[in-house]
Amino acid sequence: MKNQVNILKELGFIDNKFISVDATPVKANTKFNNPKSFSKNKFSKNNPPSSDKDCKLGVHTANNSINVKASEDKPNNSKKKYEFYWGYKNHVICDAISGLPIAEFTTTADVNEVSNLIEILATTNEWFSLEGSYIIADKGYDSKQNHDFIRNTLKGHAFIPLNKRGTKKKNLTSTGNVICDAGLVMHKDGKQYFDSYIKQKFCCPFRTSKDDSLCPCNHEKYFNGKKYRGCVKYITIGTDYRSSINRDSIFFKKIYSLRTESERYNSRWKNLNTEQAYVRNINSVTNLNTIGHICLLTVAIAAIKSGCVDKYKSLSGFRRTA
Numbered sequence: 001m002k003n004q005v006n007i008l009k010e011l012g013f014i015d016n017k018f019i020s021v022d023a024t025p026v027k028a029n030t031k032f033n034n035p036k037s038f039s040k041n042k043f044s045k046n047n048p049p050s051s052d053k054d055c056k057l058g059v060h061t062a063n064n065s066i067n068v069k070a071s072e073d074k075p076n077n078s079k080k081k082y083e084f085y086w087g088y089k090n091h092v093i094c095d096a097i098s099g100l101p102i103a104e105f106t107t108t109a110d111v112n113e114v115s116n117l118i119e120i121l122a123t124t125n126e127w128f129s130l131e132g133s134y135i136i137a138d139k140g141y142d143s144k145q146n147h148d149f150i151r152n153t154l155k156g157h158a159f160i161p162l163n164k165r166g167t168k169k170k171n172l173t174s175t176g177n178v179i180c181d182a183g184l185v186m187h188k189d190g191k192q193y194f195d196s197y198i199k200q201k202f203c204c205p206f207r208t209s210k211d212d213s214l215c216p217c218n219h220e221k222y223f224n225g226k227k228y229r230g231c232v233k234y235i236t237i238g239t240d241y242r243s244s245i246n247r248d249s250i251f252f253k254k255i256y257s258l259r260t261e262s263e264r265y266n267s268r269w270k271n272l273n274t275e276q277a278y279v280r281n282i283n284s285v286t287n288l289n290t291i292g293h294i295c296l297l298t299v300a301i302a303a304i305k306s307g308c309v310d311k312y313k314s315l316s317g318f319r320r321t322a
Contacts, residue, residue, distance in 0.1 A: 001290060002127060004297040005102055009128075011304055013312070016130055018096035018255070021120070021137040022262035023113050024270070026106070026285060028055035028087035029277050043084040054282040055086045058109025085109065087277065090289045091120055092265065096136055096258040099265050099313055100300055101293050102128055106286040113140045114163075118149045130154050136259045139163035144196070147242035159256045161247060170235065178202045178233045182217040186233060196240040204230020268296060268313065 008014040027033045030049035032042040041047045045057055061082035091105045091113070103124040107116065117137065121130060133156040142163040150158040171179040178186045186202035204221075206214045207228040215222040221231045237243070246252060274292045277285050296315075303312040311318040 001101075001104075001294050001297065004294065004301060005100075005128065007301055008098075008100060008297070008304075011301075013098050013300070013304060014095045014100055014102060015097075016128065016133045018258055019102070019130060019133045019135050020094045020096040020259050020262040021091070021117065021135065021141065022094070022259070022266060023089045023091045023140075024266045024275070025058060025060045025085060025109065026088040026090055026274065026289065027085050027276050028052045028285075029280050030055065030086050032086050043086075049086055052086070052277075052280040054108065054280075054285075055088060056108035056110035057084060057086055058089065059084050088282065088285050089113075090269075090274075091116060092262065092269075092293075093120065093124055094262050094265050096134075096261045099261040100297065101265060104289060104293050106282070106289050108282065113137075114143050114146065117141045117143075117146045121149065121154065125154065130156065132156055134159060134255055136160075136256060136262075138259065142242075144240060144242050147245075148240070151241045158241075158245070159252060159259075161256070162242075170233070176235075178235065180204065180231050180233070181219055182215055184216070186231070189232075196238065197243070198237040198239060200235045200237055202233045202235070203228065204232075206230055264313075265296075268315075269293065272296075 030051045093103045136159045139161040147158045189201045189203040192199040207230045272292045300312040303318045
């Protein structure tokens, strides 16, 4: 596969300017993945399938901002669609212009994308330079460590939306002041400076008052018995590379829109029936996944060298030209 990528690089169809990263699920060959299976606790970590001892429990969701615990005990309180499965994940690095794969890695389904990005980028960079690249990925890959690696090690630029995992949304005014539980605008009361962020402190507008009736909701913290009464809230302001990116800019949105090439490629790869594993161990699944990518790269090289450049992403289209 590396040899094919280098051939396409020499032909000018693959380069490192725009790189898209995505992962797609690969379901293990087990009855637990069959929707018609009525096995008890089939998606419980304490009940792994005996047919494939390498596979792990994962969750596939249409929205990477959802944090779903892999357990049947957690009720579905969200309207977002997700499903549990036993199996693996195939992580693919694509050229976001040509839509062709550069590298791929197979892991078990329990491996989180956000914790795996640095490893797959560093491994790929050893033989295919990613220095100065625009790295595009969905919010499932968002973390401070991933942004810093792309910026400081690869000297590139990250195009990854923010994933506000577990953060509570605060009510703010147009000027950025916090609105308290009673609906009052809180006052700014100094900042605390740390290595990569700043904490802006907000205090109650009646913190120096001695009138007990001023708080509309009679909040318990208003009667704290201290010199300065009332609630205190904080807003964290990041000062690192991740926080400095303007994700509302037209530039960011146009570059990020190139990520759809990863989805198109994953769709072509799944047409080879790779989404459902027919073998039962991680080594065999890894080999079959790699063979699938090699097949699609072979089609691209054959189409380009045959003069059918417009068919390099279509197996059926290239076949009709023969």
